[in-house]
Amino acid sequence: MPVRLRKLIGTILIIILVVVYALAAVTFASLLLGAAPWYVHLAYFFFTGLLWILPAMLIIKWMEKPAKDR
Template identity: 90%
Template sequence: MPVRLRKLIGTIIIIILVVIYALAATTFASLLLGTAPWWVHLAYFFFTGLLWVLPAMLVIKWMEKPAKPR
């Protein structure tokens, strides 16, 4: 697969990942953390704000693989 095509696909995957992840994290927080203290909200959004980076790193690593020689 050409590098440019892999980067295009990876970019689209990351955008979809971030949107779905943000919606899921916010929905979960609003359903289950509504009566929790402010520091629970702070900790939750801190960790969920960093957690999306793990799958994004895998996609970026895949995007940056060199093209196979023909």
């Protein structure tokens, strides 16, 4: 697969990942953490704010692979 196509696909995947992940994290928090104290909200959003980086790093690693010569 050409590098430019892989980067286009990876960029689209990262955008989809961020949007879906943010919606899921906020929905989960609003359903289950509504009556929780402020420090639980702080810890939850701190960890969920960092957790999306792991799948994004895998996508970026895939995007940056060199093209295979045929």
